[in-house]
Amino acid sequence: MDRANLALADWLARQGGPVRLVAHRVEDSLLRYPNVHFVRVPKPANAYLLGEPLLDAVGRLWAARTLAQGGQVVANGGNCEVAAANWVHYVHAAHAPEPAGSPLRRLKGHVSHRMHLRSEQRALRRARIILANSERTRQDLLAATGVEASRVHVVYLGGDPTRFPSTTPVLRREARASLGWPQDRRVALFVGALGDRRKGFDTLFHAWARLCARREWDVDLCVVGTGAQRESWERAAREQGLGERIRFLGFRDDVPRLMAAADLLVSPTRYESYGLGVHEALCVGIPALVSRSAGVAERFPSSLQGLLLDDPEDSGELVRRLDEWRSRGGDWMPAVAALSSELRAWTWDAMAAAVVARLEA
Known part of the structure; x- marks a missing residue:
């Protein structure tokens, strides 16, 4: 429902x-x-x-x-x-x-x-x-x-602030420990169906392949979701040597825990009337990269415009945005925290x- x-x-x-x-x-x-x-x-x-x-x-x-x-x-x-x-x-x-x-x-x-x-x-x-x-x-x-x-x-x-509470260093450590994730390795999260191109996973996959070709790119990607294209994307990841850098988790009922453990949500969607997954990630307190055309992007203040993608078809732009997050994402955290508080208040x-x-x- x-x-x-x-x-x-x-x-x-x-x-x-x-x-x-x-x-x-x-x-x-x-x-x-x-x-x-x-x-x-x-x-x-x-x-x-x-x-x-x-x-x-x-x-x-x-x-x-x-x-x-x-x-x-x-x-x-x-x-x-x-x-x-x-x-x-x-x-x-x-x-x-x-x-x-x-x-x-x-x-x-x-x-x-x-x-x-x-x-x-x-x-x-x-x-x-x-x-x-x-x-x-x-x-x-x-x-x-x-x-x-x-x-x-x-x-x-x-939103539900009890299900998606603001994360803390302690909650993050506990979530990572329960998932078996290393404490010192950055993880980005994609949450969406893999049945068509609407959620933009193809753009993210091509961007991730380019980033992982660099020795200095030290961020892994976890993919939550299923659909008709999941097996073909898993095969493509193996063929390109990305099996350890892109993990397909399938359907999950513990998305709040995954968000609490992650460092970033990526959503290069081609169409999103709103974008509840982005909303929930922000409630948890992690940055979310999302297409500027998504409805939820209206909630982003001017200080977080660097998290908005102009063209969900452009994997090169997504590479640049991810690079920017990797180098200066900490500068955005006060604004993310303020937006998180505002969104949690709108229950x-x-x-x-x-x-x-x-x-x-």
Whole structure:
């Protein structure tokens, strides 16, 4: 279940009023609330393409009932076409995916993208109010739909300061010891799916190969994530003699510990409506190199502009940015600490309250 949706649903449930959740699945923690009614929508053959029409139909049915009873309705993007609020976490019209894998998988990806574009257009044009997770997303929505600017508002994503606390030297040592990492070796982290080119791992791989060709480059890279391209990237790393310099960790449920142990997060993403992984790394207190076009980059102060990539396609620029971090990254740490404190203060509860306040206004 999307983390932001979970946060909103949990906050609403704790307010005591009735909450209806229409979805294929939800977090088990929500089902413990007696005031939460979960409407489970089937997903035939576990396929989203088959389940999405059912989600739209069942969602419209319950939306009409809820609105008639004086309640409020929040849909996500093109999931449900209803004249209510639409909370957008991803704009399909802003990015054309490049699916990897077999011809059938690629065909399915292209067909799915076209379907998402049509449903997104219909749902957003019908929405009474649209909530975006960044100014970047707001501008993408305006360009994609042509709706009135007054209907689209920004509420930034929140975070969990207990799960991603500010790290300390003691926490860092403990995290490294538990992971078996050497205490005196710098480690950069990449967190993202390896199923297509959107997260920019190809740019990072080529930059890392260039850096590791230098004897003085003493930073290792850990890659968290899986996808259709993972095996091919692992093979490429072995073939180029990078097997010890790039470690593929696969899916992990201990990302907070990995971030506490790392020195840097690298995210040369081609499209990111916000960038929760970057947000969480900054909450922990490590610098994050991210594309300037990502929504989360709006949160970076002028003193941290050196951490923003102008062109996620340019591995040479990424090499220069990594070199700069390696040589003067310590100069950025006071600004990183200040931003970390600011982001930790904007919790998931604060975000949920802001969403509801906007809807009620």
